[in-house]
Amino acid sequence: MSRPNTQSMKPATAAKKLDVYLPATPGEFQQNPITRGELEALQADPPQWLKDLRKNGPHPKNLVAAKLGISIAGLARGGVTEALTTEQITALLEEMPEWLVAERESYQNVLREERRLKSQRAEQAR
Template sequence: MSRPNAQSMKPATAAKKLDVYLPATPAEFQANAITRDELAALQADPPQWLTDLRKNGPHPKNLVAAKLGVSIAGLARGGVTDALTTEQIDALLADKPDWLVAERESYQNVLAEQRRVKALHAEKAR
């Protein structure tokens, strides 16, 4: 990995762009700045560790929330504070605890309201 400069990013930024949980990445990735070219190379031809992380996790909260169909705040309300693996996410989807059912319904209501407001604004803009 490279030295920091104007064309590099912190490991946390690179992990976010790669949709992986930073603490689960290799130590070398966490310790060094990543250039845009290195990031592009990781995206174009992911190494095995990146492929495994994307497939099995642990996944960052934004991906956990998306896979469960809830908001990040909904995860917190449900007591999920740590990154989850794909297996743990699948278990939650199979078990459907009460908090998950309620948060999914709430999240769908929020999305429906956002669509309604967006349509209303588009209508007024005409």
């Protein structure tokens, strides 16, 4: 008889797939490999710690950047090097410091240019 394949992943990979900041997860999660089945169970029926992390943070940089409407590089240029909580993100959006205004404008310009190039490539492919 063959055993079912129980592929597992590192906690960092699982945290990334769950969109949570690994150092904020429980120690048991950080120290043990996560099987695909366990990951699916966490996604289907998240425990309270996962619900709290997703709601309040701290959030990983990719989510912080998305919530602020800037790139991850823009976070670094703005001096944000750590994960932020939802409360800290809200405070930044209310305060709207000069660097954030500039980064949001820059990011929107990049997105517009990407859309223009995509449209141009689509036209050329016809």
